[in-house]
Amino acid sequence: MVGKNYPPEFKADAVALYESRPEGTIGSVTPDLGINPETLRNWVRAAGASPPRGRQMEEPAQPPAPLKVENAALRKKVRERRRNARSCAKRRSISPGLSPFQPDRGAVVLVGAGCTERRSSW
Template sequence: MATRHHPPEFKADAVALYQSRPEATIRQVAASLGIDWEIPRNWVRAVGTSRPPGRRTKTPTGPPTPLEAENATLRTRSAATSPRPGAYQGTSATSPTFPWPTGSSAVLRP
């Protein structure tokens, strides 16, 4: 398959089209232009821009749904009851409660 070279104006127009249609995906924009979706994805990455602000908002737009409220409550409970990050909770080979014997008697022979 031959590599097609697209003029810079076409690339710029494709990126602008993607940015101007917040509801459209790169695949949809590529399909409307008749090209593979990887091509405009690479152009968007090369330009280094993303969607206009507001595309993916982090702030809630309204009161939380019952499921979101339950998830928040469970995260809070989990954070309060879980050990500090990095704390190892298991047993070690030198621990007297290690579940199997250690030393030369622990070697399995065929």
């Protein structure tokens, strides 16, 4: 594809038109001129004019302080439960109880430190 050559006066007028419309975007100015938006964007950059306008990223809203406190408490609870689950898994690997497929022939359920262990009475 062959690029078009525009006279310097046209380029300067296009950049001036863009700058004269404070609320206008490159995409809203280019249809009036009959040029590609990227062409005008390049001219604006080359002219060192104001930075391109358009969709601006807004600052993300900071979550309210009570939510931060609640999230911290929930994260702490999750860490404690994970730690507890690891210690329970270690205990079960040392002395495994009945498997879930065996009948409960007088099994005793011991609850301690948040772990539930099943031990056979025979």
